[in-house]
Amino acid sequence: MPERAPLLLLDVGGTDIKAAVARGAGRELGPALRRGVLAHADASGDALVGQLAGIAEEVLDGERPGAAALLLPGIVDTARRRAVFSANLGLRDAAVPDALSARLGVPLAFGHDVGTAAEAELAEGAGRDGAACTLAVVIGTGIAATAFVEDTRVDVPGAGELGHVPVPGGLACSCGATGCLETIASAAGIARAYERLSGTPVPGAKQVLERAQAGDPAAVAAWDQAVEALAFALHWSVGLLGVDRVIVGGGLSEAGEELLAPLRRALAARLSFMPLPTIVPARLGGDAGLVGARLLALALEASLASEDSA
Ligand SMILES: [Zn+2]
Structure with a gap:
């Protein structure tokens, strides 16, 4: 050979x-x-x-x-x-x-x-684990999502712009719309929300989480708002597609269970009869x-x- x-x-x-x-x-x-x-x-x-x-x-x-x-x-x-x-x-x-x-x-x-x-994440990372519909969400500077029906990606030009769907509390977005998820729930959006609430600049979402853990009320509010907005958007995804597995990647996912545990709780509180999807971290990183x-x-x-x- x-x-x-x-x-x-x-x-x-x-x-x-x-x-x-x-x-x-x-x-x-x-x-x-x-x-x-x-x-x-x-x-x-x-x-x-x-x-x-x-x-x-x-x-x-x-x-x-x-x-x-x-x-x-x-x-x-x-x-x-x-x-x-x-x-x-x-x-x-x-x-x-x-x-x-x-x-x-x-x-x-x-x-x-x-x-x-996202295809790599399914094939060699967090995997599908038998899910019928998986949503791989990347939360970094912005927010994007990729849906899979079993192992097949929903590969349509323009699909996956979850960061630009409107959520309660969302703000004017660089895309031209108002209310977009990523204005308050991306890593950059969380940092900006903290700055608005506290009047204090912060390098990024990581520091907002650290301040929230230390009891800073503005940081707690910014973090909770992001989690609620993400749960709102995931609720739609579950209702529309029957998503039963969510893989969370991107810079914000480095928060691990500090992000995923409250996200599971917030989504469970919203879902009435729909089953709660499993929510797991991405494995492959950058x-x-x-x-x-x-x-x-x-x-x-x-x-x-x-x-x-x-
Ligand atoms: Zn937007």
Whole structure:
């Protein structure tokens, strides 16, 4: 059996690009390289393709990959292989995947950053554990969610914008709407809520939790408001889809049971006849996107091999 070529993995988020190479017999994920996105008003994606090509060269260190995978944020259309819309990167109906594939001369799989990370969480992280409908929620600077019916992701362009549904107490949002969940329940939203209530700046949600544990009433109020808002949004998800498993990831999930235990209680208090879903922490952490990109690249490689042998 010939030596298998490495896989090039690129995970582009709203502010950062993570890159890694999977090498060796099992194509294990190598260490991740992280770079800030250089162009933020790049409708065509040309600047992003240029930066990604440079990062690929750096991380590959002269090796030639057999396949690659690229993840992009915002609204992506994987069937048409286009970045439809990205608020943070400025992409508008940009053919980034095919442009990068041509530039690198490598077949390239394409996925959504949050959706692909959620697929990795189901396949190699927190898992499905027999659930009929799983919702993977990522709570960081913003909030996004990915739904699965058994092992199949609900992969529709624009799906998963749980952070931009209205909740009681929600505020004016950068998306243009008012009342969005993430204005009060994301890590950034919790920190801002504390600042509004206390008049005191705080570095992030972690410090709000620490102050809440120490009995600071403004911190308790900001944290409780976030938990109630998350429970409100999950109640809708349970009612609409019959969600029976919720996986909570992203920066805020580092709070662990300090977040999940009150969230279970708040959701249980809201649900009347609907069963309470299990609520568990994500397992893969910040590299979930690269783990998912590896799965996409492996699937692409397998489909190319079966075409070759056909
Ligand atoms: Zn919004």
